[in-house]
Amino acid sequence: CRPHRAPARSCCPARRSSPWTTNAPCTPTGRWPWTATGSSTSARPRRSRPAGGRAGGSTAVAGRSCPASPTPTPISSSPWPGASATGEPIWPWLNHFMWPYAVHLDAEDALTAVRLGAVEAARAGITTVVDHHYAPTDPETVLAVADAVEEIGLRGAVARGMLGDRTKVADARGLPDALYRYGTAEELELTRQCMAVRGPDARVRIWPAPLNISYGDQDLVAGAVALAREHGVRWHTHCSEGAKDPQSYLDAHGVRPVTWLAREGLLDGRATLAHAVWLDAEETAAVGAAGAGVAHNPCSNAYLASGTMPWQALRASGAVVALGTDGPSAGGRQDMFEVMKQTLFAQRLAALDPAGVRCEDVLEAATRDGARYAGVPDAGVLRPGALADLVVVDLGGVAVQPVHRAVSALVYAARAGDVVMTLVGGRVVFEDGHCPGIDEEQLAAHASELAGRLVRRAGFGSLTEPWRRRTERLGRNA
CATH class of the missing domain: 3.20.20.140 (Metal-dependent hydrolases)
Structure with a gap:
C-alpha cells in the first residue's frame, strides 16, 4: 500500500506520524472510489518504517x-x-x-x-x-x-x-x-x-x-x-x-x-x-x-x-x-x-x-x-464502490523476505503480528501496534482476573496444573 497522507477530513484518517495510510481517501459512506487490480500490491520494500519498526515492504489485502x-x-x-x-x-x-x-x-x-x-x-x-x-x-x-x-x-x-x-x-x-x-x-x-x-x-x-x-x-x-x-x-x-x-x-x-x-x-x-x-x-x-x-x-x-x-x-x-x-x-x-x-x-x-x-x-x-x-458481499474485495475494508501487512520482516510472490508470502510466511493497519469501512481500527481508544493492557488484565474466577466457579483447577504434574496425573509420558 503506497505511503499517502490522507486529507484531514477523510473518512480514512491516519495519524500524522504514520506513513501507513490508504492510497486514496474513501467516500463518506465508507466505500472505495478508486480502481484496484487485485487483492494485493507489490511486496517490494518501498520505504522504511519509523525508528524501531521493520522494513517497509508491504501489501494491501482486502479485509478478511x-x-x-x-x-x-x-x-x-x-x-x-x-x-x-x-x-x-x-x-x-x-x-x-x-x-x-x-x-x-x-x-x-x-x-x-x-x-x-x-x-x-x-x-x-x-x-x-x-x-x-x-x-x-x-x-x-x-x-x-x-x-x-x-x-x-x-x-x-x-x-x-x-x-x-x-x-x-x-x-x-x-x-x-x-x-x-x-x-x-x-x-x-x-x-x-x-x-x-x-x-x-x-x-x-x-x-x-x-x-x-x-x-x-x-x-x-x-x-x-x-x-x-x-x-x-x-x-x-x-x-x-x-x-x-x-x-x-x-x-x-x-x-x-x-x-x-x-x-x-x-x-x-x-x-x-x-x-x-x-x-x-x-x-x-x-x-x-x-x-x-x-x-x-x-x-x-x-x-x-x-x-x-x-x-x-x-x-x-x-x-x-x-x-x-x-x-x-x-x-x-x-x-x-x-x-x-x-x-x-x-x-x-x-x-x-x-x-x-x-x-x-x-x-x-x-x-x-x-x-x-457473512452476508457482506461488498466486502472482501478491492473495487470501486466496495466497502473500504483493508488490511496492510508488513512483508519486510526477516521471517517473510525475500518475497517473490505476495500471495505465497501471505499464506506461507506471514502471521497476524505482521499486520500494521486494519481499516473497516474506512475507519482505522488498528494501527501502529494498538487499537485507538482501547487500553489493551487493562483489558487483558481484567480478562485474566475474570478467567481466574471462572476457573474456581467451574471447577477447572486441573486445567491450570503445571505440565509435569498434569502429564503424570493423566498417566502419560511428557
Missing part, C-alpha cells in the same frame, strides 16, 4: 472475514487460549470443558471476552466476524455483545445460540439441564426481539443460531430459518463436526442432518454451517445446490482430531467455503494467516495432492468468500 465460529466462537472464549488442552475428542471435550464453561459464564465474563477477542481480531487483520454466542443468551447480554463488537470497529453478526426443547440426542450426549433456560417458542421469540433492535442499518446484526443440528430440536431449526428469511439475514449452526454426529441424527430421525434440511426446504443461501466435516456425497451436493455457506476450521479440527472437511468437493459443488478460527480454546489464537496455511496443508495432506489447493484459493476463502458467507 472470520466467519464460522464454532463452539466456542472466534471471539467469545478469548480468556481461554490453550486452557482446555485436555487431549480429548469433540464430545468428551464438550462435556468436560465447554458445557461447564458455558453454565458458569456470566454477562461480565462474556462481554470482557468479546472485547478482548474483538481487539485480537482487529490486530490480526480480521474485519468481519460471525460470533456464535451461546452463553449467556438473555437479550440484554446478546445485544451488549453486539455493541461491544461494533465499538471496537468490526462488522458482522452475533449469532444467538439457541437450544430449545430437549431432544433424545441431547439426552444421550449428556448436555446439562442448566443449558436449557428457554423452550423452543421462547428461544425464537427472544431472538426475534434481539433482531428487531439491530435492523438493516446496524453494522453488527443478530442471526438466529441453533447450537448444533445433531442434537437440536427440529422445530427450533425450522423456526430459525423462518426468522432469517423474515429479517433478511443468514442463520448459523454447527453441523457434522464429529464423526458420530450424522449417525446419531440418523438413529433419532431416520435421516442425515443436511439431507433433512434439504428435504424440508430449509437449506438455502442463508444457511451457514460450521465445520461440515462428515458430509456424504448427497449432502455435499445439496449444500452446493443451495449455495449455502460452510466454514472450514482446520486448526480446531486438528486440535480435536475431528477430521478434515471435504474442501474441494464442497467448492466444486457450488458451496461458499470460508475459513474460521473456532476461538482460542480450540485454536489457540485468532490468526487467519495460520488458518490459511493450515487449510492448505490439511487439504493437501488429506488428498495426497500438493497441487490440489492453491494459495490463491485459501486467500479468496479468507477474504471474498468469507464476506459472502
Whole structure:
C-alpha cells in the first residue's frame, strides 16, 4: 500500500506520524472510489518504517472475514487460549470443558471476552466476524455483545445460540439441564426481539443460531430459518463436526442432518454451517445446490482430531467455503494467516495432492468468500464502490523476505503480528501496534482476573496444573 497522507477530513484518517495510510481517501459512506487490480500490491520494500519498526515492504489485502465460529466462537472464549488442552475428542471435550464453561459464564465474563477477542481480531487483520454466542443468551447480554463488537470497529453478526426443547440426542450426549433456560417458542421469540433492535442499518446484526443440528430440536431449526428469511439475514449452526454426529441424527430421525434440511426446504443461501466435516456425497451436493455457506476450521479440527472437511468437493459443488478460527480454546489464537496455511496443508495432506489447493484459493476463502458467507458481499474485495475494508501487512520482516510472490508470502510466511493497519469501512481500527481508544493492557488484565474466577466457579483447577504434574496425573509420558 503506497505511503499517502490522507486529507484531514477523510473518512480514512491516519495519524500524522504514520506513513501507513490508504492510497486514496474513501467516500463518506465508507466505500472505495478508486480502481484496484487485485487483492494485493507489490511486496517490494518501498520505504522504511519509523525508528524501531521493520522494513517497509508491504501489501494491501482486502479485509478478511472470520466467519464460522464454532463452539466456542472466534471471539467469545478469548480468556481461554490453550486452557482446555485436555487431549480429548469433540464430545468428551464438550462435556468436560465447554458445557461447564458455558453454565458458569456470566454477562461480565462474556462481554470482557468479546472485547478482548474483538481487539485480537482487529490486530490480526480480521474485519468481519460471525460470533456464535451461546452463553449467556438473555437479550440484554446478546445485544451488549453486539455493541461491544461494533465499538471496537468490526462488522458482522452475533449469532444467538439457541437450544430449545430437549431432544433424545441431547439426552444421550449428556448436555446439562442448566443449558436449557428457554423452550423452543421462547428461544425464537427472544431472538426475534434481539433482531428487531439491530435492523438493516446496524453494522453488527443478530442471526438466529441453533447450537448444533445433531442434537437440536427440529422445530427450533425450522423456526430459525423462518426468522432469517423474515429479517433478511443468514442463520448459523454447527453441523457434522464429529464423526458420530450424522449417525446419531440418523438413529433419532431416520435421516442425515443436511439431507433433512434439504428435504424440508430449509437449506438455502442463508444457511451457514460450521465445520461440515462428515458430509456424504448427497449432502455435499445439496449444500452446493443451495449455495449455502460452510466454514472450514482446520486448526480446531486438528486440535480435536475431528477430521478434515471435504474442501474441494464442497467448492466444486457450488458451496461458499470460508475459513474460521473456532476461538482460542480450540485454536489457540485468532490468526487467519495460520488458518490459511493450515487449510492448505490439511487439504493437501488429506488428498495426497500438493497441487490440489492453491494459495490463491485459501486467500479468496479468507477474504471474498468469507464476506459472502457473512452476508457482506461488498466486502472482501478491492473495487470501486466496495466497502473500504483493508488490511496492510508488513512483508519486510526477516521471517517473510525475500518475497517473490505476495500471495505465497501471505499464506506461507506471514502471521497476524505482521499486520500494521486494519481499516473497516474506512475507519482505522488498528494501527501502529494498538487499537485507538482501547487500553489493551487493562483489558487483558481484567480478562485474566475474570478467567481466574471462572476457573474456581467451574471447577477447572486441573486445567491450570503445571505440565509435569498434569502429564503424570493423566498417566502419560511428557
